[in-house]
Amino acid sequence: xxxxxxxxxxxxxxxxxxxxxxxxxxxxxxxxxxxxxxxxxxxxxxxxxxxxxxxxxxxxxxxxxxxxxxxxxxxxxxxxxxxxxxxxxxxxxxxxxxxxxxxxxxxxxxxxxxxxxxxxxxxxxxxxxxxxxxxxxxxxxxxxxxxxxxxxxxxxxxxxxxxxxxxxxxxxxxxxxxxxxxxxxxxxxxxxxxxxxxxxxxxxxxxxxxxxxxxxxxxxxxxxxxxxxxxxxxxxxxxxxxxxxxxxxxxxxxxxxxxxxxxxxxxxxxxxxxxxxxxxxxxxxxxxxxxxxxxxxxxxxxxxxxxxxxxxxxxxxxxxxxxx
Amino acid sequence: xxxxxxxxxxxxxxxxxxxxxxxxxxxxxxxxxxxxxxxxxxxxxxxxxxxxxxxxxxxxxxxxxxxxxxxxxxxxxxxxxxxxxxxxxxxxxxxxxxxxxxxxxxxxxxx
Numbered sequence: 001x002x003x004x005x006x007x008x009x010x011x012x013x014x015x016x017x018x019x020x021x022x023x024x025x026x027x028x029x030x031x032x033x034x035x036x037x038x039x040x041x042x043x044x045x046x047x048x049x050x051x052x053x054x055x056x057x058x059x060x061x062x063x064x065x066x067x068x069x070x071x072x073x074x075x076x077x078x079x080x081x082x083x084x085x086x087x088x089x090x091x092x093x094x095x096x097x098x099x100x101x102x103x104x105x106x107x108x109x110x111x112x113x114x115x116x117x118x119x120x121x122x123x124x125x126x127x128x129x130x131x132x133x134x135x136x137x138x139x140x141x142x143x144x145x146x147x148x149x150x151x152x153x154x155x156x157x158x159x160x161x162x163x164x165x166x167x168x169x170x171x172x173x174x175x176x177x178x179x180x181x182x183x184x185x186x187x188x189x190x191x192x193x194x195x196x197x198x199x200x201x202x203x204x205x206x207x208x209x210x211x212x213x214x215x216x217x218x219x220x221x222x223x224x225x226x227x228x229x230x231x232x233x234x235x236x237x238x239x240x241x242x243x244x245x246x247x248x249x250x251x252x253x254x255x256x257x258x259x260x261x262x263x264x265x266x267x268x269x270x271x272x273x274x275x276x277x278x279x280x281x282x283x284x285x286x287x288x289x290x291x292x293x294x295x296x297x298x299x300x301x302x303x304x305x306x307x308x309x310x311x312x313x314x315x316x317x318x319x320x321x322x323x324x
Numbered sequence: 325x326x327x328x329x330x331x332x333x334x335x336x337x338x339x340x341x342x343x344x345x346x347x348x349x350x351x352x353x354x355x356x357x358x359x360x361x362x363x364x365x366x367x368x369x370x371x372x373x374x375x376x377x378x379x380x381x382x383x384x385x386x387x388x389x390x391x392x393x394x395x396x397x398x399x400x401x402x403x404x405x406x407x408x409x410x411x412x413x414x415x416x417x418x419x420x421x422x423x424x425x426x427x428x429x430x431x432x433x434x435x
Contacts, residue, residue, distance in 0.1 A: 035375050038350060038397050042371055045351035045396075064368045071335060071372030115387075118379070180381045180404060 013043045016054045016061055023065030027074070029101035035072055037115050125179035128200035129172030133157065133164065135200070171196075232267045239267050241309075242292040249316045255292050264290035327364045337416055338362060339373045340401060340409040343383065349396040350374055374399055382408050 017040045024032045047054055058064050069076060104110030137155045155164040178192045232239040242265075244252040257265040266289040280288040280295075297306040331338075342348065342356050350371055357365045377383045382405035389395045401409065 034379050035372075038375070039371070041395065041397065042350040045349070046367060049351075058367055067366050067368035068372040070332070071366075071369040072376045073372075 010044075012054055013040060013047050016058075016064075017043055019061035020065045020068070023062055023069070029098045029105075033101070033105055033114055034118065035068075035074075037111070121179065122176070125176045126172050128196050129175035130155075130168055131200035131204065132175070132196055133167045133171050136167070137164065232265060241267055241294050241296055243312055243314070244292060245314045245316060247316055247319060247321070249314060251293075251311055251314075253293070257290050257292055266290055267292075267294065327362075328366070331362065331365060331369070334416065335365070335369055335373050336377065337409070337412040338365075339370060339377065340382070340405055340412065343374075343399050344401040344406065344409055347398045347400040349388075349398050352396075353399070377405065 020039060021032075021036060024036060027035070043054065043058075046058065051057060055061065059067075066076065105114055134155045137151070137157050140158065151161070151164070154161045155168065157163040157167050174192075175196050178196065242255075242257060244255045244257075246252055259265055280291060282288050293311070296309045298309040299306050338357055338360075339353060342353055342360070348356065351367075353374065354365065354367050354370045357370065374383065378385055378399065382402065383399045384402050385397050385399050387395050387397050
């Protein structure tokens with residue numbers, strides 16, 4: 001019963017909200033979402049308080065939207081439509097962007113991300129200020145390679161990091177001031193905001209390009225993880241034991257293996273509860289690690305017994321073996 | 325006299341004053357404004373004002389999960405909002421002083 005009432009209230013809120021949203025269709029997606037992102041939650045609060053349907057308490061959705069527009073400082077619906085720049089909103093790319101944005105806002109997770117975006121704005125103001133200085137330093141270095149160039153984390157300006165640091169402090173401050181004003185004012189401030197953002201994006205592209213350059217021409221800087229460095233490997237697989245055979249295919253015992261410089265070749269000892277290598281020592285109690293095959297005892301998990309591991313089969317190539 | 329017309333001019337100030345007194349979510353601000361005597365304040369106007377002050381950088385917001393019902397977005401006044409509140413309060417005081425003087429002259433003449 002209670003569920004039905006709550007469901008009906010939710011329906012009512014959704015219907016009212018979508019009617020209000022319809023009156024904001026002329027706004028660009030991000031601006032509309034910034035304005036209306038709390039609308040449903042807000043209406044749900046109103047609906048939660050007893051007393052008649054929403055349209056009775058708040059008036060018709062169209063009137064509600066008009067009041068909202070006025071108080072948010074927007075021109076009345078329709079007045080905005082044919083302004084300069086409206087052609088930009090009608091381009092194919094802009095329409096696709098709008099569709100994407102609408103799809104994202106329709107999904108709860110998308111809404112959560114979109115609600116979070118405004119919180120990121122101050123961070124973006126700081127970052128773009130920093131990037132703008134880096135971009136300027138790169139631009140200068142294009143004119144004269146002795147001045148500037150990419151340097152991290154402190155940019156070089158006219159060949160000086162001190163100057164770079166000063167510039168970062170100044171531009172970041174300016175960027176934040178512009179950012180805070182830009183949300184309410186237009187004109188020059190908006191131009192400054194756009195300019196800074198373009199600079200910052202250019203810088204990000206430049207960074208990406210130089211990374212690609214590094215990857216392409218300086219492969220020695222590329223490190224690859226090759227696993228633990230000790231032990232014995234063939235084709236990347238660890239070798240835990242070696243079974244030598246003679247020319248007739250007879251397994252050999254007690255064979256010592258060394259590398260090309262006489263150093264003992266020691267197989268990888270698995271840290272494995274099922275396979276237990278038997279340690280060997282010589283008369284001086286020094287470990288003998290390169291005598292093969294090593295005696296390894298295997299644990300049978302079913303019985304708990306350990307027994308010598310199997311000797312692999314090997315069929316030597318038909319002899320005689322010679323250089324071709 | 326139609327108070328909705330008067331409200332339009334001072335809603336920013338009223339909302340800032342209410343939120344600076346204590347953080348609040350949208351409908352809570354509506355209720356507190358009405359409780360303070362601004363009976364005619366419109367729900368949509370308060371919502372729009374809050375969003376405008378927020379996107380203008382005068383308010384910050386944070387979400388408080390609620391046990392029953394939807395989560396609530398609380399608004400709080402930041403330094404820019406406090407500065408705006410102080411400036412608007414100054415404007416309001418000099419305006420009402422002028423109006424008071426004007427009206428007391430009228431009353432004096434009427435009496």
